[in-house]
Amino acid sequence: MIGSLFGRGMGLLAWLGGIGLAAGPADGAAAGPFVRPPYAGAYEPQGVDERGLWMDLDEFERDLGQSPGVVRDPGLNAFVRQVLCDTVGADRCGALRCYIVADSRFNAFMAPNGMTVIYTGLLARLHSQAELAGVLGHEFAHFERRHSLAGALRQRSAGNWSAWISLLGVLTAVRTGAVRQELQIGLIAFTRGQEGEADALAARLVEGSRFRLAMAAVWRRAIEEDDALRREKGLRRVRHDITSLADDHPADGQRMAMFAAEELRVGSRGLDGGAEYAAATEPELPLLFAALVRGRDFAVADYVLRSRGEALGWSGALLTLRGDLFRLRGHPRDLVTAEELFGQAIAAGRAPPEAWRGLGLVQLRRGNAAGKAALASYLTLAPSAADAPLIRNLLDSGP
Amino acid sequence: MGTWWITGLAVAALGAAPLAAQESVGIRADFSAADLQGEAIVLIRPTVWVGAQSTGGTPEPNAEWTDTARALLAAELQQREALLGRKLVAEPEVTGADGTLLAGYRALFATVARAAMTYQFFRGNRLPTHRHAPFAWTLGPGTQRIAALTGARYALFVDLRDAYGSTGRKLFQIAAAGLVGLSITSGLHRGFAGLVDLRSGDLVWLRADQAMGGDVRTAEGMRRRVGQLLEQMPQAGAASVPPTREGSP
Numbered sequence: 001m002i003g004s005l006f007g008r009g010m011g012l013l014a015w016l017g018g019i020g021l022a023a024g025p026a027d028g029a030a031a032g033p034f035v036r037p038p039y040a041g042a043y044e045p046q047g048v049d050e051r052g053l054w055m056d057l058d059e060f061e062r063d064l065g066q067s068p069g070v071v072r073d074p075g076l077n078a079f080v081r082q083v084l085c086d087t088v089g090a091d092r093c094g095a096l097r098c099y100i101v102a103d104s105r106f107n108a109f110m111a112p113n114g115m116t117v118i119y120t121g122l123l124a125r126l127h128s129q130a131e132l133a134g135v136l137g138h139e140f141a142h143f144e145r146r147h148s149l150a151g152a153l154r155q156r157s158a159g160n161w162s163a164w165i166s167l168l169g170v171l172t173a174v175r176t177g178a179v180r181q182e183l184q185i186g187l188i189a190f191t192r193g194q195e196g197e198a199d200a201l202a203a204r205l206v207e208g209s210r211f212r213l214a215m216a217a218v219w220r221r222a223i224e225e226d227d228a229l230r231r232e233k234g235l236r237r238v239r240h241d242i243t244s245l246a247d248d249h250p251a252d253g254q255r256m257a258m259f260a261a262e263e264l265r266v267g268s269r270g271l272d273g274g275a276e277y278a279a280a281t282e283p284e285l286p287l288l289f290a291a292l293v294r295g296r297d298f299a300v301a302d303y304v305l306r307s308r309g310e311a312l313g314w315s316g317a318l319l320t321l322r323g324d325l326f327r328l329r330g331h332p333r334d335l336v337t338a339e340e341l342f343g344q345a346i347a348a349g350r351a352p353p354e355a356w357r358g359l360g361l362v363q364l365r366r367g368n369a370a371g372k373a374a375l376a377s378y379l380t381l382a383p384s385a386a387d388a389p390l391i392r393n394l395l396d397s398g399p
Numbered sequence: 400m401g402t403w404w405i406t407g408l409a410v411a412a413l414g415a416a417p418l419a420a421q422e423s424v425g426i427r428a429d430f431s432a433a434d435l436q437g438e439a440i441v442l443i444r445p446t447v448w449v450g451a452q453s454t455g456g457t458p459e460p461n462a463e464w465t466d467t468a469r470a471l472l473a474a475e476l477q478q479r480e481a482l483l484g485r486k487l488v489a490e491p492e493v494t495g496a497d498g499t500l501l502a503g504y505r506a507l508f509a510t511v512a513r514a515a516m517t518y519q520f521f522r523g524n525r526l527p528t529h530r531h532a533p534f535a536w537t538l539g540p541g542t543q544r545i546a547a548l549t550g551a552r553y554a555l556f557v558d559l560r561d562a563y564g565s566t567g568r569k570l571f572q573i574a575a576a577g578l579v580g581l582s583i584t585s586g587l588h589r590g591f592a593g594l595v596d597l598r599s600g601d602l603v604w605l606r607a608d609q610a611m612g613g614d615v616r617t618a619e620g621m622r623r624r625v626g627q628l629l630e631q632m633p634q635a636g637a638a639s640v641p642p643t644r645e646g647s648p
Contacts, residue, residue, distance in 0.1 A: 045462075052450060052460030059448075066502030159455025163571055 043095075045112075053152055057113040064099055064115070071100040071120065071287060079280035080118060080132070083273075087133040087209045088140045096143075104291030106222065110139035112146055123281055124288040125221065125304055127311040129273025133206050134215035134259075141201035142194065158184065191248040199255060203262045212270030213263050219256035225303045226252070232299035278312040285317045286352065293325045301325050316351030319344050323358045330365075338362045353381035357391065364394075422520040423608050424631040425534035430596070430603035432633035439486040440594070441551035443505060445472055446558040449615060452586060454567035464616050468559065471621040476557075479625065488551055500544055507538050508556045508602075512593050516607045538600040546597035553603075554595045557628070561615050562587040588612070592628045604632050 045054040064070065071077070077100060085093035096114045103119040110116045116139065126132050162180045206213045223240045230237050240253030250258075281288060292301040305322045323341035326334040342359035345351040356378040363371030375391050382388065449464035480487045493501065515536045518524050525532070545554060564572065564585030575581040591607035611627055614620030 048461055048463070049459065051462035055462035055465055056448075056460045063502055063506070066498040068499055068503070156453045156455070156457045156459065159457045160453055160567060163455040 049153060050112075050146075054113045057111045057115060061097070061111075061113065061115045064101075064117070067101075069102050071102060071284065073100075073284050073287075076100060076123075076280060076284050079276075080123075080136075083129050083132045083211075084116070084136045084140075087137050087205055087211065092140070092144075096140075102287065102291065104295055108135055108139050110136075110143040112143060114143070120284075120288045120290075121292065123284075124292060124308070125225075126218065126277065127274060127308065128214060128277045129271065130206070130211040130214040131218050132277065133209060133211040134202055134213065134218065137202035137205035137209075138198045140205065141198035145194075145197065145201070188248050192243065192250060195249045199250070199258060203259065203266075206270075207262075207266050210271050212268060212272050213259070213266045214272065215259040216256050216263055219252045219259065221307055222252045223256065224307075225300055228299040228303045229297055232297075274312060282315060282317065285315075285321060286354070289321045293321055294328065298325065298329055314344070314348065316345045316348040316355060319348060320352055320355040320358060323362075324354065327358050327362055335362050335366055339366070353378050353385065356381060357385075357387075360391075422522070423606060425515060425519060425536075425602075425605045426631075426633065427535060427601055427603045428533050430601075430633065434596075434603075435553065435633065438552035439488055439550060440553045440555050441488050441490060441545070441549040441597075442473075442476060443501070443508070443554055443556045444490045445469070445556075446505075446509070446560075447472060447615075448559070449561045450563070451565045452562040452568050453565055454571050456568070458562050458587075459565075464561075464563075468561070468615040468621065471615065471618055472557065472559065472625065474618075475621050475625045476555075479629065486551075487555070488549060491549060493548070497548055500548070504538065504542065504545060504554075505556070508593060508595065509558065511536055511538055511602060512556070512558075512591055512605055512607070515602065515605055516591065520607060534602075534605070536602040536605070538595055538602065540598075540600045542595060542597045542600040549597075552597060554597055555592065556595070557592045558590065559615060559624070560587065560589045590624065590628055594632065606631060 045051045077098060080100065081093070081098050084096065084098065096110070096116050098116045098118060100118050100120060100123070104121040104124075105119055106121050106125050108116070108118045108122050116136075118136075122135065123132075126135070162184075166180065202215070203213060206215075226240070227237060229235075240251050241257070243251045243254065249255075289301070289305065292304055295301060302322070302325060305318065305325065309318050309322070319341050323338045323345060326338035326341065338358060339362045342355050342362065345355040346359065356374045360371040360374030360376075360378060363369075363374060365371075372395060375395055378385075379388060379391060379395075385391075447465055447469045448460065449468045450458055450460040453459055476487060490501065491497075515534075518526070518529075519532075519534060519536070542554070546552065568585045572583045572585040575583045588611045589609050590611045591605065593602055593606070594604040595601065596603050606628055608627065611624055613623030613625075613627065615624055
């Protein structure tokens with residue numbers, strides 16, 4: 001699930017996926033203001049299975065801590081950690097270690113040993129501290145309820161039954177595929193239940209924090225993003241309000257509806273923190289969007305960029321990223337759009353040097369010699385950029 | 400017909416024992432025991448995983464067994480210092496750029512070693528142009544940075560993975576063999592070890608075994624396991640070097 005970065009074969013890790021959030025109202029939703037139960041202090045894993053699970057995770061975290069795929073920017077790390085602590089309480093967050101990992105997907109997870117992983121693709125898609133609080137609250141719920149252990153035990157049990165049933169099937173010449181599939185579906189439904197539980201607890205955690213509960217919008221955008229992708233690829237659109245047997249999370253639409261109902265109940269009190277979120281993520285925008293912009297899903301990248309621009313404003317850096325998205329696809333019509341976007345980025349002020357690089361490259365490709373001046377500006381602004389020798393070469397050899 | 404189909408499915412699902420038609424050791428042609436003499440070897444933090452195998456084959460990590468095996472492995476390797484050459488130094492505890500460097504090379508070694516096991520040791524997998532190729536794999540000269548960091552000339556990597564068949568798995572193995580004649584493996588005991596020349600980055604020796612002996616949870620068993628891992632390594636002070644099995648058509 002976490003790709004090549006986490007390359008060791010650990011079946012149990014498969015249990016850590018996902019920002020699952022739940023359908024149905026939270027338990028005791030109308031029972032008055034939420035108060036966090038007292039924190040019991042550092043937890044030590046108990047028994048063979050839990051200790052084993054933690055062992056795998058501890059080893060994994062050793063490598064993750066040294067991985068070049070982890071974003072080290074102190075400002076961004078401190079910001080994410082502060083939102084986490086404000087959501088789950090300072091006592092609880094003390095035991096958690098946060099790692100921001102360069103990955104374009106919309107995901108985060110919190111392992112039972114306290115290792116918290118947040119993908120850059122998640123930070124690219126969120127728009128406020130309140131939204132980040134909702135996601136981190138959900139992951140924390142998995143952690144506090146020790147869902148990974150229950151999931152691993154359930155998986156082992158299903159695997160064991162499956163083995164005996166297969167053998168019985170061979171003996172009796174009866175096909176057992178359907179029964180074993182049932183076991184698998186039961187296993188998936190079990191995780192889906194855990195996700196629902198985590199969603200409910202997340203809503204309560206955010207409600208008890210200084211942040212506004214604002215998760216419905218996150219799931220609305222997830223649906224819109226998926227629709228945009230399906231339109232682009234010509235795929236059949238799916239209903240987002242029902243779960244299929246193979247869904248290990250509630251459907252996005254169900255989660256949106258559940259949170260919308262909760263938000264109605266809680267009201268709009270609490271901090272949204274959109275401006276704070278914009279300020280904290282702005283310096284790392286190229287990193288947060290890099291994989292999306294260079295990926296193959298144009299519609300997804302464009303949707304995510306536009307939704308951020310519309311919510312938090314179009315900064316020079318964001319306009320430059322959108323310009324790069326069009327430049328890299330590179331149809332003649334894209335080059336026109338890209339040139340406009342780079343121009344807007346430069347006009348917006350405080351544009352990154354990449355705006356001049358993009359403008360110059362696009363202009364040259366369109367046969368406009370003014371591109372040379374833009375590239376020269378790029379080299380002046382970023383003389384030691386990784387691609388500076390390449391650009392210099394282009395300037396020297398060009399007509 | 401129907402039974403065949405189901406049997407085939409069951410074999411695929413349960414992981415019947417694979418055929419082990421593999422070589423298990425590779426030595427670079429220009430490497431000999433004399434090269435080790437008097438040189439320090441840094442022991443890169445070994446990868447050790449010990450657990451059980453459930454009835455259905457799910458690996459179940461066991462922290463206590465793993466901790467025991469890790470300690471026994473370290474003790475056993477220290478005892479063999481003299482055999483290995485001169486000085487065996489532990490991987491230093493480093494953070495920041497140095498930590499990333501070592502973690503990167505641990506991962507690179509694992510990848511290169513697995514490629515060598517798959518595409519060199521298993522003859523059927525060799526590329527047509529490399530049918531008779533000598534054992535020549537390298538991590539690249541960037542390993543000189545590890546040499547500078549540790550003061551060692553060579554790096555020793557060890558990777559052990561053991562899953563002991565649970566009672567359920569053993570019962571299932573017997574049932575499968577007795578009732579339908581299916582061969583199901585119970586337990587998994589894999590290991591590999593490699594020696595890298597940090598000046599060139601060359602993998603000078605690699606040993607891999609998919610079915611190793613010795614119970615790594617006991618000192619006696621670990622002695623046997625380490626013995627098996629190192630048995631074909633050119634030993635310091637040895638009169639002659641075991642001939643390489645690679646490179647000859």
